[in-house]
Amino acid sequence: MQVLLLDLVVIFGLSVMAAILCHRLRIPTSIGLLLAGVLAGPDALALVRSPHDIELLAEVGVVLLLFVVGLEISVADVSRLRREFIIGGSLQFFGTAAVSALALLPMGMNLPQAGYIGCVVALSSTAVVLRMLQERAEIETPHGRAILSTLIYQDIAVVPVMLTAPLLAGLGQASLLPALSGLVLKVVVVAALALLAYRWIVPWVLEHIIRTRSSEAFLLGVFMLCVGIALITQSLGLSLALGAFLAGFILSESRYSHQAVAVMLPFRDVLMSLFFISVGMLLDIPFLLAHPVRIALLTLAVLLVKPLIAAAAALVTGLPLRSAVLAGLPLGQVGEFSLVATQAAVAVGLLTPDVFQSVLDVAVLSMMATPLLVAASAPLSERLCGTWLIHLQSQTVDPSAAQELEGELPRSGHVLIIGFGVTGRNVARCARRCGVPYAVVELNGAIVRRASEAGEPIRYGDATHAPILELVHAEGARAIVVVIDDPGAARRIVEIARRVAPEAYILVRSRYLREVEPLMALGADEVIADELEVSIEVFSRVMARMLVPREDIQRLIGDVRGHWRQMARTLAASATSVADLKVALPHLATHTLRLKSDSPLVGTTIAASGLRLVHGVTVLAVTRADGATIADPRGATGLETGDILFVIGPEGWDPRSLS
Known part of the structure; x- marks a missing residue:
């Protein structure tokens, strides 16, 4: 023993x-x-x-x-x-x-x-x-x-x-x-x-x-x-x-x-x-x-x-x-x-x-x-994986011929979604409801078949190769969203996407914080790390339940993000000034208003609409139906069908009061 x-x-x-x-x-x-x-x-x-x-x-x-x-x-x-x-x-x-x-x-x-x-x-x-x-x-x-x-x-x-x-x-x-x-x-x-x-x-x-x-x-x-x-x-x-x-x-x-x-x-x-x-x-x-x-x-x-x-x-x-x-x-x-x-x-x-x-x-x-x-x-x-092999694969595996599908994809001004999991589907759903053109690249053949049958503008392919990105016109995309679960592939995609589309806004979803800096160094504009965002969501809800003031929670969020502060949970960094204003002036709120053809505001100007004098709201920006944005519009700016108005006004103001 x-x-x-x-x-x-x-x-x-x-x-x-x-x-x-x-x-x-x-x-x-x-x-x-x-x-x-x-x-x-x-x-x-x-x-x-x-x-x-x-x-x-x-x-x-x-x-x-x-x-x-x-x-x-x-x-x-x-x-x-x-x-x-x-x-x-x-x-x-x-x-x-x-x-x-x-x-x-x-x-x-x-x-x-x-x-x-x-x-x-x-x-x-x-x-x-x-x-x-x-x-x-x-x-x-x-x-x-x-x-x-x-x-x-x-x-x-x-x-x-x-x-x-x-x-x-x-x-x-x-x-x-x-x-x-x-x-x-x-x-x-x-x-x-x-x-x-x-x-x-x-x-x-x-x-x-x-x-x-x-x-x-x-x-x-x-x-x-x-x-x-x-x-x-x-x-x-x-x-x-x-x-x-x-x-x-x-x-x-x-x-x-x-x-x-x-x-x-x-x-x-x-x-x-x-x-x-x-x-x-x-x-x-x-x-x-x-x-x-x-x-x-x-x-x-x-x-x-x-x-x-x-x-x-x-x-x-x-x-x-x-x-x-x-x-x-x-x-x-x-x-x-x-x-x-x-x-x-x-x-x-x-x-x-x-x-x-x-x-x-x-x-x-x-x-x-x-x-x-x-x-x-x-x-x-x-x-x-040479270029010729990937091109051959994309032609043989995709159930529909690329030539027949060429006209279905937007060529410019669209959002390119790489990965059609839960996050990718949500981005596509929101883009579709807002009238934003988009295209999708997915590696799972079964998902591609089901989404294609449902009418989604989707292609089968490995986006880690430039020919696949060119097939979906990445060079003309306004934004490229990478939402896949493969860290190595995400890095490769960002590197190629930045080279193919130097002016595009590239946003990447990653699982871990350690992926943020390499992705940013390769050309990503923003990286949303699940590890960070989930932790922020957890402590934010706990602190809110404990009646901690909202401005204190926001300050905690800023401290936690540190040098990743530019990544906001819901809005891009360029929109955080409105949130800061909301903290300083809690009685005010921001609203979004889309003008339909029967809206009484169509055909008038901002000054003549009575938005400020009658309803007490101020127009911050106008987005036209063609995607053009007018920041800080003048009173003489005309209002048209399909315009989206971004306004700031009282907390309880209801845009339906205009009808």
């Missing part, structure tokens, strides 16, 4: 040092843990004297990992990403498995072994890739969603892959049909038990635990369900991993899933650290030194083939080439579940320990190369 505790102290000490070093080097912690395991292993410093006990704890960590993966995968998540999940995930997984198996057959492996290793190679590292996407704030980007759906598919696929290991190992001793029938029967029994647990057992157990209002009882109950369901599947001849995943998936559909994730995450993180270190300890350094060329070639092949297939799968789902490259490169490694699946195959005799060592070496090296792949993804995607 003392030896085990000493080993744990050593391992956790190495884990802390690895985590600190990885944080400073900005690389995933899992890579540092793998290297720490290599150093602590028997072939290096031999710091751990009881590796078998550590491996047992690491297996518990794998079970908890699969349990938490099941908790975090819900039917709603799969449904939201169903196109990327079903099409992209299937093409990536089976495409990689097929290519890998065909490459391994000439190397002396039989078909069951080659097929199984192909599935193992198809699995990527969820821990490494998701951590990097979170650090780069790319989860909600188009390529981030494609990566996430593929990783979910792989996490689910690892369970049936591991189930096939005993079946494939027994192909030489028994016929395929009885073995397959037995496996199907076991799966049916487990599915029936899972449905029973989902409908009645788990809700009943959790309801009784929750009534105690005891966090300890809840934690112990979640552990009991996880281990209990895992033991049931193992007693039926299936794996602990399958049971843990099913337990998590069952709990994910309950109202207590978020609390279950919260209480299990610390245990998962601790035990997963043990898993990565134990994997590093398994690395046979003499084996690696004895076969350096072989391991290097296998690693290089994985780093080339997997990104290519993943990028091709992303292209099939409708992503443009740039996003497909960004989605493919991060999936180029062999992941942690590959090691779990390979160990399961070695345990049943399907694979040899030498094969496991080869997979382990390739996994460690490919994980270490992942940060380099991700760093190279943006410049590589830009280099691959």
